Amino acid sequence: MQQRLIKAFSIFLISTGLPFIPASANAAGITTDQLEQLGKMLPNDRKQLLESVGATPSAEKNVPPFPTLVLPEGEYQQVDDLDQEIEERLERGDTVIVTVEEIDDEQLKRYLESQQEDSRDARVPEREAPRYKQQLQEEEQSRLEKIFEKRESKQLPYMGRNLYRVDDQGSIRMPIIGQVGMAGLNESQAAVRLGAEPLLKDYYIKVERLPVEKSGKEALKPYGYDLFEGVPTTFAPATDVPVPHDYVIGPGDVIQLQLFGKENEEYELAVKRNGTVAIPKIGPVSVAGLGFEQLEKKIHRMIKKQFIGVRANVTMGELRSIRIFVLGEVNKPGSYTVSALSTLTNALFFSGGVREIGSLRNIELKRGGKIVSKLDLYDFLMRGDTSGDIRLFQGDVIFVPTVVATASIDGEVRRPAVYELKGQQSLGELVAMAGGLKADADRSAIQLERVGGGGNKSLTDLDMMSEVTASYALQQGDRVTIFPVSKPMEQVVKLSGYAYRTGSYQWREGMRLVDLIPSTDLLRQQADLDYVLIGREEGIDRRLKIISTTLRDALNSPESDANVLLKPQDEIVILSLANDGSRQKMVLPYLERVEQRAWSDQSVSWVEINGAVRGAGRYPFEAGMRVNDAIRAAGKLNEKAYRLSAEITRVIRSDDGINRVVHLTVNLQEALSGVTAKNLELHPFDTIHFREIPEWSRTRMVNVQGEVRFPGEYKIIAGEKLSSLIKRIGGLTESAYPKAVVFLREELREREQQELNRLATQLESDIASSALSDNNARGGNDVEIAKQLAEQLRSTKAVGRLVINVPRLLIDMEEGRASEFDVVLKNGDRIFVPEQMQEVSIMGEVFHPSTLLFRNNKNRDDYIDASGGVTPKADDEHIYIVKADGSVSLGRNSWFEVTSEASIEPGDTIVVPLDVERIRTLTLWVEVSKILAQIGVAAASWHNIGIF
Incomplete structure (x- = not known):
């Protein structure tokens, strides 16, 4: 038990990547680094580990404040040889799932707090304990804040469960982190390795290896052993199957005898140990060793001889059981009691099947110490031949020897696997066992790997077309690979892109483009007829050359050069005119193939076309290519193109190694005129930019x-x-009210909102200053009122109304002169022209704010009196009028004279403000209250006329 505890704890330490020191070698038990790793575990996990290994805390001085563990005494046992039975190590080609999850906030806090508690130790001097505790708290608080900040920033794109494959370098590639080595680690060690990454150290990580079958030769399985997969643990005795005629009668069998005729009787007669059976009125009869058919004949003769007018029917009742032995390379060797009707294969199933190191082709049946039969399961599996599956007798021994020789075959065969060789077998026989060759197998491309007697490997190329190869003798460990046909179809051309029937077509001598595409009915919508690419392989090195032509000219004039003469293996690409990027996606793979197949001293030539074209990007450069060819390659100019000029950027390479960049202006009208001399010739790597019409992309919209x-x-x-x-809008209707036109502009709204926010900030600052300087009851009440005003200011949304004088503008338009009241429109402007208005609104500090019908003979005070008059909190010296057009009137006949006889018009709003001068510490109150009142008035009036 002690050794198991040490092994468990040593496995944990090895999984952390730290060296392990046994208790007998170090009084402290483990190192400081190991203790630090242990301290980073969650409390419950740490406690469970300590309890599992029986470790106890120790108080030793002069070590960092982490619990010290003392392992149980005993000899340390290496665990390297135990890794396989604990967790399999990751290998190249393995597939793993990496789970990265956040630790619950509360759990994380408890964990950090527990670390602080566990870190306090008696080894810290008492006088330094408070300072040390405070230092720990500050460090853990800082760490906790960093963890939460990292979560908020969402900088982990691999949160959750992610699938990775261990590449040939033994690493997995994770976003941001890059390659992380995994090969040679088990799942626990891999999780600890990922946890060492700075971005992952504060997260829960789990690594799971998926049992994915690897591809390649190593994935080949020995043939035939899956026959025993899913073998049942128990077998029902065969009691209801017909008894064969050659079944040999023996002690323990039961014979059922039925007499009918003059006498009708039924008897069950058991065969005794001496091999006899007692038949009533006849006596003992010896039957042991007789076949069932012989038994029937013998009993029929005896009944016929002893009884007159009586006939007999003989069947077998319960059959005897026999004991056999199954030994050798089986999963459950031993002694088995089976039915007397059991055969060799039944016994193999009873024993759990043959192990993969056991032979399927040389299974021996021994009887009386001699081999009486050999079973080749390949006959049963491949041909269904059960002739070798003979019946068992009492005391039979079935022995499965170890497989002697195997050979594997992979590639283009119907059943790739590892096959057992029986005697001297040939390559042809191995191919036959594998089900034969596939249709695309290359009979002339067969490789045989062989390990020679000296341990050296050799590789032999074989040709199955030769009879000698078919009889080629195989040896133990041979590996045969059948390759597919590598040569492509030669007499074909390929059609791809925007065509209905893409794929390969038969090539014929003299075949041209229109023979492949006789009409545009074969092409999809938006197929480009003016620029068709043809990829052609040339030379023994199969360099790819790209040429272009126009299908339109080829169809209209089949005798022209546009109707290109096709060659075998040509690839014809129909491009799209759609402005969705598909055109460039179809061209780039061909440019890449040209670059891959180019000679070392040959550069890949292209021109780059951008700007106002349908398919911007890179296109193959062709000798003699001009500006109109570039336009054709890019799918023509689009509707935004500026058709007077374009610009070419060209790199000029000089002999002194210094490259110069020049910009050339192209006259597009001349280039598209059809005159070759005026159509500028392009150079490799030119960049052509087709400009857009000025202001084309700036769409300005106004809503009226x-x-x-x-x-x-x-x-x-x-x-x-x-x-x-x-x-343009046909003017205003007869019922329109020009004085109340509302003109809204977005940029004004943004500026007004910024000003509101500034005032709110300043008002809040004044409130704070007032709260500190004024402590009396009234001052506190005023501050509360000011806070409410500040909150209202914060929640107020600016509207961005521009005050305009539409009546004066209409008069100037009617008289045909330029008006100073005309407004330059901007994108996003909104204009609302209300109906004729007949109301006047009274708001603010009146007893009954209301909207009254307009009367010509009433002034400002008349409307205020009709609303109940002003309240005691009103500032009657600063009453103002918000006119229907948005302007504000203070009700003055002159600069110094305030009058109640101010002009009131339909749609006007009279505002009686709050007297805020009584709180002098808040200097912004007057300004703020007026702003809020104006915005409130505007919102209320616009709602009435249907803007909001």
Whole structure:
């Protein structure tokens, strides 16, 4: 038990990647680094581990404040040879699932707190304990904050369960982290290794190895052993099967005898140990050693001789059991009691099947110390031949020897596997055992790997077309690989891209492009007829060359050069005119193939086309390529293209090794005129930029609603004014109220919102200053009111209204002169023209805020009196009027004279503000209250006329 505890704890230490020191070698039991790793475990996990190994804390001085463990005494046992029985080590090609999960916040806090508690130790001097404890708390708090910040930043793209494969270098590749070595580690060690990464150290990590079958020669399984998979643990005796005629009668069998005729009787007669059976009225009869058919004849003769007018029917009742032995390379060797009808294969199933090191082709049946039969299970598995599956007798011994010789075959055969050789067998026989060759097997490309007598490996190339190869003798350990046919179909051309029937087509001598594509009915919509790519292999090194042509010209003029003469293995690519990036995705693979097959001293030539074209990107450069060819390659210019000029950026390589970059301006009208001399010739690696029409991509929209002839959204041009828009919308209707037109602009709203936020911040600062300086009851009440005002200011949303004088603009338009009241429109402007208005609103510090019907003979005070008059908190000296057009009037006839006779018009709003001068510490109150009142007035009035 003590050794098991030491082994368990040593396995934990090895999984952490730290050296293990046995208790007998170190009084402290384990090292400081090991204790530090143990201290990082969760408390419950640490406690469970300590209890499992029987370790106890120790108080030794002059060591870091972590619990010291003392292992039980005893000799240390190496655990390297135990890794396999604990956890399998990861290998190259293994598939693993890495789980990365966050630790619950509360659990994490408890864990860090427990670390602080566990870190306090009697070894710390008493006078330093408070300072040490505070230091630990600060460190753990800082660490906790960093963990939470990392979670909030979401910088781990591999949270959760992720699938990885251990590559040929023995590593897995994780996002951000990169390659992490895994080969040679078990699952626990792999999890600890990942936990050492800085980004993963504060997370729960689990590594699971999936039992995925690996590909390649190592994945080949020995043939035939899966026959015994899923073998039942018990077998029911065969009691209801017909007894064969050659069944040999022996002691323990029961014979059922039925007499009918003159006498009708039934008897069950047991065969006794001396081999006799007692038949009534006849006596003992010897039957042991007789076959069942012989037994029937003998009893029939005796009944016929002894009884007159009586006939007999003989059948077998319960059959005897026999004891046999199954030995050798079976899963459960031993002695078995089976039915007398059992055969060799039944006995193999009873014993759990043959082990993979056991022979399937040389199973021996021994009787009386001599081999009486040999069973080859390949006859049963491959041909269904059961002739060798003979019946067993009492005391038979079935022996499964170890397999002597095997050979494996892989590749293009129907049943790749490892096969057992029986005697001297040939390559042809091995192929036959594997089910024969597949249709695409290359009979001339067969390789045989063999280990020679001196331990050296050899490789032999064979050709199955030769009769000598078929009779090639195999040896133990031979590995045969049948390769597929590597040569592509030669007399074919391939069609890909935007065609309905892509794939390979038969090539014929003299075949041209229109023979492959006789009409556009074979092409999909948006197929490009003006730029068709043809990939062609040339030379013995099969370099790829790309040429282009126009299918449109080939169809219209089959005798022209556009109707390209095709060669075997040509690939014809139909590109798309769709502006979805598919065009470039189809071209780039061919450029990459050209680069891969280019000579070492040959550069891959291309031109780059960008800007206002349908398919921007890189395209193959062809000798004599000009600007119009580049336009054709990129799928033509799009609707945004500026068709007067374009720009070419060219790198000029000089002999002195210094490259210069030049920019050339192209006259597109000349280039597209059809005159070759004016169509600039391109150089390899040129970059052509086709400009967009100025202001094309800037879409400016204005929304007009309300009492206009044609409301809706209108697209405007740069610098367009309101007067132009009024003409385009058909003018205002007869019921429109021009004085109350609402004009909203987004950039004004943003500036107003910034100002509101600034005022709110300043007001909150004033509130704080007032709270510190004024401690009386009234001052505290004022501060509370100010706080409510600040909260209201924070929640207020700016609207961005621009005050405009539409009536004056209409008059100027009617008289045909430029107006100073005309507004330059901007993108996103919203204009609302309300109906004729007949109401006047009174808001603020009046007893009954209301909306009243407009009357020509009433002034400002008349409307206030009609609303109940002002309240005691009103500031009656600063009453102002918000006009229907958004402007504010203070009700003055002159700069110094305030009057109640101010002009009131329909749609106006009279605002009676709150008297805020009584709290002088908050200097912004007057300004803030007016802003809030104006915004509130605007929101209320616009809601009434249907804007909001």
